[in-house]
Each structure stands twice: as C-alpha cells, then as structure tokens.
Amino acid sequence: MCIICIENYDRQKIIHSSCVRLTVIPNIKGLWELDCADCPQLTTIANIEGLQELDCSNCPRLTKIPNIKGLQELYCSNYPLLTTILTIKGLQTLNCSNWPILTAIPHIEGLQTLNCSNCPLLTEIPNIKGLQILDCSDCSLLTTIPIIHGLQELDCSNCPQLTSIPNIEELLLYCHNCKWLKENYIDNIADYNILIKILIKLQRWTRNNLRSRWAQDILDLKNSITKFLYENNFS
Numbered sequence: 001m002c003i004i005c006i007e008n009y010d011r012q013k014i015i016h017s018s019c020v021r022l023t024v025i026p027n028i029k030g031l032w033e034l035d036c037a038d039c040p041q042l043t044t045i046a047n048i049e050g051l052q053e054l055d056c057s058n059c060p061r062l063t064k065i066p067n068i069k070g071l072q073e074l075y076c077s078n079y080p081l082l083t084t085i086l087t088i089k090g091l092q093t094l095n096c097s098n099w100p101i102l103t104a105i106p107h108i109e110g111l112q113t114l115n116c117s118n119c120p121l122l123t124e125i126p127n128i129k130g131l132q133i134l135d136c137s138d139c140s141l142l143t144t145i146p147i148i149h150g151l152q153e154l155d156c157s158n159c160p161q162l163t164s165i166p167n168i169e170e171l172l173l174y175c176h177n178c179k180w181l182k183e184n185y186i187d188n189i190a191d192y193n194i195l196i197k198i199l200i201k202l203q204r205w206t207r208n209n210l211r212s213r214w215a216q217d218i219l220d221l222k223n224s225i226t227k228f229l230y231e232n233n234f235s
C-alpha cells in the first residue's frame with residue numbers, strides 16, 4: 001500500500017495513475033472521482049460510497065471491478081482475464097474495451113455511452129434505450145447492431161461480419177473495413193446524400209439568382225437531379 005502517496009489526497013478527487021506501490025484503495029469518505037489506471041500492483045478497490053467516476057483501466061492484478069452504487073462513469077479497459085461486467089445501476093458511461101474473453105454486455109438501463117471496442121468474443125450488443133454513443137469497433141463476431149432509438153454516433157469499424165445497423169441516415173457513422181456494409185449501404189447512401197445537398201444548394205441559388213444568365217442551366221441541372229432522385233425513390 002502506498003500510504004505516502006495516498007495521504008496527500010484531497011478528499012473529493014484522487015488522480016493517482018501509474019503508481020507502482022499502490023495495492024489497495026480503501027473506502028475513502030467523500031471521494032467522488034478516482035483515477036487509478038495503470039497501477040500494476042493494485043489488487044483491491046473498496047466499494048467507495050458516493051464515488052461517481054472511476055478509472056481503473058489496465059490494472060492487471062485487479063480481479064474484481066467494484067460494484068459501486070451511484071457510480072456514473074466507469075473506465076475499465078484492458079482486462080484480459082475478466083469475463084463479466086456487473087450491472088451497475090445508474091451508470092451513464094462505460095468503457096470496457098479490450099476484454100478479450102468478454103462474451104456479453106449487461107443491459108444497463110440509462111447508459112448513454114458505451115465503448116466495448118476490441119472485445120472479439122462479443123456476439124451481441126444489448127438494446128439499451130437512450131444509448132447515444134456506441135463504439136463497438138474491432139468486435140469481429142458481431143453480425144448485427146439492434147435498432148437503438150436515439151443513437152447518435154456509431155463506430156463499427158473492423159466488424160467484418162456486420163450486415164445490419166440501425167437508423168443509418170441519422171447516424172454519425174464510422175465503418176472502416178466493413179466490406180459488406182460498405183458495398184450494400186454506405187456507398188449508395190453517401191452518394192444520394194451528396195446529391196440531395198447539391199440539390200438544396202441549387203434550389204437556394206436559383207431562388208436568389210433568377211435573373212442570372214446561368215439560371216436556365218442551373219434550373220436544368222436541378223431538374224435532372226430531382227428526376228434522378230425521384231426515379232430512385234430518394235426524393
């Protein structure tokens with residue numbers, strides 16, 4: 001235990017990553033933020049009452065992530081030996097990336113941000129209502145992502161088996177190296193979206209420049225694009 005290091009904390013926030021002497025973190029009253037990432041000797045974190053934010057990423061001797069009531073943000077990436085994520089009630093942000101033998105993520109109600117990238121045995125993403133940001137890149141067994149209403153950002157890069165994703169047009173989407181998705185959805189959608197954007201610009205331009213000598217050409221171009229989108233059911 002690194003009493004020397006730990007004695008100097010202010011009681012609300014402890015940023016104490018990469019300490020080679022830290023072995024146990026006791027229940028410290030009043031603490032709401034704890035960063036103890038990259039501590040190679042750390043074996044135990046107490047159930048710290050009132051803690052809101054915990055970063056315990058990459059602590060190779062930690063065998064149990066504490067289930068702390070009221071915790072809002074949990075960063076615990078890089079746990080090669082752990083298999084289970086606990087259902088922490090009220091959790092809003094979870095980063096459990098790089099868990100090579102994790103097979104399932106629990107349904108955590110109210111979760112807004114989930115990073116489970118590089119969990120190669122993961123076969124399913126739970127349908128969590130209200131989830132806004134999902135990073136499930138490098139999960140090579142994933143074949144589908146559920147329709148999560150309100151999802152704003154999705155990174156599903158390097159998921160070669162993925163053949164379906166939700167709400168494609170509303171999403172900020174990163175999907176590098178997803179061959180099937182790219183060929184069947186993305187290229188078409190991206191092209192149409194560009195055309196629609198051009199069309200909107202042309203409509204504005206023709207409205208404002210009716211007397212321009214280019215007006216008729218632009219109008220023709222606008223009509224061609226409208227016709228093309230209409231014929232392809234994209235109007």
Ligand SMILES: [Zn+2]
Pocket residue numbers: 002005006016019020021022
């Ligand atoms: Zn220390």
